[in-house]
Amino acid sequence: GESVGLHLPTLSVQEGDNSIINCAYSNSASDYFIWYKQESGKGPQFIIDIRSNMDKRQGQRVTVLLNKTVKHLSLQIAATQPGDSAVYFCAETKTQYNFNKFYFGSGTKLNVKP
Amino acid sequence: DAGVTQSPTHLIKTRGQQVTLRCSPKSGHDTVSWYQQALGQGPQFIFQYYEEEERQRGNFPDRFSGHQFPNYSSELNVNALLLGDSALYLCASSLDRGQETQYFGPGTRLLVL
Numbered sequence: 006g007e008s009v010g011l012h013l014p015t016l017s018v019q020e021g022d023n024s025i026i027n028c029a030y031s032n033s034a035s036d037y038f039i040w041y042k043q044e045s046g047k048g049p050q051f052i053i054d055i056r057s058n059m060d061k062r063q064g065q066r067v068t069v070l071l072n073k074t075v076k077h078l079s080l081q082i083a084a085t086q087p088g089d090s091a092v093y094f095c096a097e098t099k100t101q102y103n104f105n106k107f108y109f110g111s112g113t114k115l116n117v118k119p
Numbered sequence: 120d121a122g123v124t125q126s127p128t129h130l131i132k133t134r135g136q137q138v139t140l141r142c143s144p145k146s147g148h149d150t151v152s153w154y155q156q157a158l159g160q161g162p163q164f165i166f167q168y169y170e171e172e173e174r175q176r177g178n179f180p181d182r183f184s185g186h187q188f189p190n191y192s193s194e195l196n197v198n199a200l201l202l203g204d205s206a207l208y209l210c211a212s213s214l215d216r217g218q219e220t221q222y223f224g225p226g227t228r229l230l231v232l
Binding site for chain 1: 123125152154159160161162163164167175177209213219220221222223224225226
């Protein structure tokens with residue numbers, strides 16, 4: 006089955022610095038990807054998504070990059086703030102008959118130091 | 120516009136018991152997916168409901184069952200609880216239009232003793 010993995014389980018950054026969280030996926034047929042942020046005791050919160058016909062998408066302080074050649078996804082957070090401290094998950098899916106079954110990695114914990 | 124809501128927030132059960140968890144999708148959404156998230160892990164897909172039917176199922180035993188009501192809300196039932204069923208159970212809702220984002224609720228924390 007599909008698998009989504011993250012390169013680093015924990016990432017520590019200084020407040021104000023940029024953060025980069027990486028994710029590798031194994032299914033080359035996946036065509037939709039989402040980054041979620043999960044704070045302690047809460048459900049995953051949608052951050053940004055990207056479809057397979059794109060290689061870059063920007064949001065507010067966040068950018069997602071997709072490299073289909075090496076099956077790699079990254080989330081860049083600009084000017085990281087203490088409120089960004091959380092676990093970040095990438096999720097992938099391959100659309101089948103209008104059905105989305107998402108596969109999640111185990112997550113990367115982002116620790117922002119003041 | 121209310122987001123995805125789940126109840127209860129926390130639950131403690133003993134082995135062998137049965138539990139029912141509830142989910143109300145985001146306004147306008149018609150599809151509900153359930154996930155199990157063990158501590159320190161990413162969410163694992165249990166099943167998805169659309170038009171009151173189970174459309175797809177993950178690698179979970181049939182002790183896990185569900186239901187969707189005409190108003191799109193959903194229930195997750197787990198029978199014969201095991202210690203390993205202790206987890207955060209997440210509900211996600213979306214629109215049935217192909218590649219659509221799933222929005223998650225806050226989850227129900229289940230502890231099986």
